[in-house]
Amino acid sequence: MQAFRQFAVSRSAGTVAAWAAIIGLCAAVVFVYAWSERRGYAQLGEVQAQQLELYAAALESELGRHEYLPAIVALDHDVHALLRNPGGAGLRERANKRLTSLNARAGSLAIFVLDTAGLVQAASNWYQPETSVGMDLSALPYFSGAMQGGPARHFSRAAARNSPEYYFAQQVLQGGMVLGVVVVKISLDPIESTWGASAAQSRNDFFMVLDADGVIVLSSAPQWRNRKADLQAIDQGKPVVAWRALDPAAPSTRYASQSRPMARQGWRLLTLTNAAPVKLQAGQNAVVAGLLAGFLGLLALFVAMRRRAIASRLHAREALQRAHDELERRVADRTAELHAMNRALLHEIGEREHAEQVLRASQDDLLHASKLALLGQMSAGITHEISQPLTALRSLSFNAQLLLKRGDLARVEKNLRSVSDLTERMGRLTEQLKSFSRKTPLAMAPLTLSTALDNTLQLLENRIRTEHACVQLDLAPSVRAMCDANRLEQVLINLCANALDAMLDAPVKNLAIRLWSAGGRAHIQVSDSGAGIPEAVMARLFEPFFSTKLPGQGLGLGLAISADIVRDFGGTLRASNGQGGAVFELDLILVEETSHV
Structure with a gap:
C-alpha cells in the first residue's frame, strides 16, 4: 500500500513537471520570438538611420554646391548694368555671355536674371530655341519669395521630361535698392537616378523625399512619385503597408520606415525596408530556442535525478x-x-x-x-626694389669715373657714400627675403611688434606705391609679444595683401594698421576701405581652400594658415566688418617690459 501511494505521488509530480515543462517551453518560444522581432527591428532601424544620413548628406551636398551661386551672380557688374539700363546697347549680350560662363562652370541647368516686374532680361540659355529671355515669371513662387527680401527656394518637376528641378532665387541689390532677382536652376535627376539604381540592386529598400504636406517629390520607385504618404503611421514608427502600385503580387507586404527631417528645404527623407526577413529570422530563432529549451529541460531532469543518487x-x-x-x-x-x-x-x-x-x-x-606663394605674388615689387638701386649704382659708378678724371674728389666721395647707402638698402631687402623664405621650426621669443610691421610694409612698399594706397599707422612702439618673428611676418603680409586686393576697385584706398596693448594682450588690427565681407562668406572665411577670388588668384589657404599660426602663438585671429570695409584683428601674449638696475 505504501509503495502504491509513493508511485501515485511520483506519477502526479511527474505530470505536474511535464505540464510545467510544456508551459515553460511555450513561454520561451513566445519570448524569444518577441525579443528577436524587436531586436531585428532595432537593427534594421540602425541600418536605415545610417542610410538616411548618407543619402541626406548627398542631397544636401548637391543643393549646397549651388546655394552660393545666386549671391555671386547678384554681385556681377554686368548684371547690375543690365538691370539699371535694360535697353542699353550691348548690355544684354554681355550679361548673357557672363551667365553662360558661370552656368558652365557651376554645372547648373540654367541661370537667369529677372527685373522687378518678373520679366527675364538675361539667361544662360539665350542661344537655345527654348530660351527664357523675355518670359514673364512673375507668377512663380520663387520670384515672389525673393522679392519679399530673403533667399527663396522652390522644387518642381519639368513637365516635358518629368525631371526633378530645384530653384534658388535671390534679390539683386545696389545701394539698398532692389534691381531684380537672380534665379539658378539645378537638376536633382542624378540623385534620384542613383537612388533608383540602389533600390534596384537591393529590391528591399526604397528611398523617397516628402514635402511638408506628405507628398512624395523624389523617389527611387517612379510609381510612388506624387503620392501622399501616411505621415501618422510614419511618425508613430508603425510598419507601412505597401501600395499596390509597388508590389501588386503582395499587397499586404509591410515595410519598416525611418525618416529624417531636412529643415532648410522643409522636406523629410524617408526609407522603407521590407520587414519580412525580420519576421522570418524571429521565427527561426523561436524554433531554435524551443529545441534548446527542450534539450535543456531534459538535461535538467537528468541532472536532477543524478543529484538525488549522489551523496x-x-x-x-x-x-x-x-x-x-x-x-x-x-x-x-x-x-x-x-x-x-x-x-x-x-x-x-x-x-x-x-x-x-x-x-x-x-x-x-x-x-x-604659403611663404613661397606670397614671395611669388610680391616678385614684381621685389624686382622693382632691386632694379632701381642697381640702375642708380650703375649711374653713380660712371659719374665717379668721370669725376676722378676731372680731379673732383669731393663729389667722388659723395657718390661713393650714395653707393654705400644703396648697397646697404639692397642688403637689408635681400636679408629680409632670405629670412622670410627660410623653412624654420617654430621658435617662440619676445618680439617688438612694430619691427615686424616695418618689415612687412617694406616688403609691400612697391605694391602700395604702385596702387596709390594710403597707409595710416597707429603703432605703440614698445609693445612686445611672445611669437615667432618669421611666421608673424607671414601672417601680416597675408592680411595686408588681402586688404590691398579688396581695394583694387575702391575709389579711396586706405590701409589702416593699429598696434596697442590691453588686458594683458597685444593687439594688431588691419582694416581697409573695400566693400567688406558678405555675411554668407563670413562663416566660411577661415576654411581651408575656401576663396572668393577668381580661379588662379589664390588657393584659399592664406587665412586658414594664418589662423593656425596665430593659434600656435596662443592667440586668436578674428574678422569683422567695420564702417568702411573689412577688419582683421589678432591678439598675442603680451610680454611685459622689465627694468634692469
Whole structure:
C-alpha cells in the first residue's frame, strides 16, 4: 500500500513537471520570438538611420554646391548694368555671355536674371530655341519669395521630361535698392537616378523625399512619385503597408520606415525596408530556442535525478572543485584579455605619435609653401626694389669715373657714400627675403611688434606705391609679444595683401594698421576701405581652400594658415566688418617690459 501511494505521488509530480515543462517551453518560444522581432527591428532601424544620413548628406551636398551661386551672380557688374539700363546697347549680350560662363562652370541647368516686374532680361540659355529671355515669371513662387527680401527656394518637376528641378532665387541689390532677382536652376535627376539604381540592386529598400504636406517629390520607385504618404503611421514608427502600385503580387507586404527631417528645404527623407526577413529570422530563432529549451529541460531532469543518487558530501566537493576551476579559468582569461588590451594600447599610442609627427611635418611644409606663394605674388615689387638701386649704382659708378678724371674728389666721395647707402638698402631687402623664405621650426621669443610691421610694409612698399594706397599707422612702439618673428611676418603680409586686393576697385584706398596693448594682450588690427565681407562668406572665411577670388588668384589657404599660426602663438585671429570695409584683428601674449638696475 505504501509503495502504491509513493508511485501515485511520483506519477502526479511527474505530470505536474511535464505540464510545467510544456508551459515553460511555450513561454520561451513566445519570448524569444518577441525579443528577436524587436531586436531585428532595432537593427534594421540602425541600418536605415545610417542610410538616411548618407543619402541626406548627398542631397544636401548637391543643393549646397549651388546655394552660393545666386549671391555671386547678384554681385556681377554686368548684371547690375543690365538691370539699371535694360535697353542699353550691348548690355544684354554681355550679361548673357557672363551667365553662360558661370552656368558652365557651376554645372547648373540654367541661370537667369529677372527685373522687378518678373520679366527675364538675361539667361544662360539665350542661344537655345527654348530660351527664357523675355518670359514673364512673375507668377512663380520663387520670384515672389525673393522679392519679399530673403533667399527663396522652390522644387518642381519639368513637365516635358518629368525631371526633378530645384530653384534658388535671390534679390539683386545696389545701394539698398532692389534691381531684380537672380534665379539658378539645378537638376536633382542624378540623385534620384542613383537612388533608383540602389533600390534596384537591393529590391528591399526604397528611398523617397516628402514635402511638408506628405507628398512624395523624389523617389527611387517612379510609381510612388506624387503620392501622399501616411505621415501618422510614419511618425508613430508603425510598419507601412505597401501600395499596390509597388508590389501588386503582395499587397499586404509591410515595410519598416525611418525618416529624417531636412529643415532648410522643409522636406523629410524617408526609407522603407521590407520587414519580412525580420519576421522570418524571429521565427527561426523561436524554433531554435524551443529545441534548446527542450534539450535543456531534459538535461535538467537528468541532472536532477543524478543529484538525488549522489551523496551530499560528494556533491559539495564537486561543486567546490567546479567553482575553483571556474575561478582559475576566469582569472586566466581576464589576465590574457588585459595583456592583449595593453599591447593594443601601446600600439595605438605609437601610431598616434607617428601620426602627430607626420601632421606637424605636413603643417611645416604647408607653411613653407604659403611663404613661397606670397614671395611669388610680391616678385614684381621685389624686382622693382632691386632694379632701381642697381640702375642708380650703375649711374653713380660712371659719374665717379668721370669725376676722378676731372680731379673732383669731393663729389667722388659723395657718390661713393650714395653707393654705400644703396648697397646697404639692397642688403637689408635681400636679408629680409632670405629670412622670410627660410623653412624654420617654430621658435617662440619676445618680439617688438612694430619691427615686424616695418618689415612687412617694406616688403609691400612697391605694391602700395604702385596702387596709390594710403597707409595710416597707429603703432605703440614698445609693445612686445611672445611669437615667432618669421611666421608673424607671414601672417601680416597675408592680411595686408588681402586688404590691398579688396581695394583694387575702391575709389579711396586706405590701409589702416593699429598696434596697442590691453588686458594683458597685444593687439594688431588691419582694416581697409573695400566693400567688406558678405555675411554668407563670413562663416566660411577661415576654411581651408575656401576663396572668393577668381580661379588662379589664390588657393584659399592664406587665412586658414594664418589662423593656425596665430593659434600656435596662443592667440586668436578674428574678422569683422567695420564702417568702411573689412577688419582683421589678432591678439598675442603680451610680454611685459622689465627694468634692469
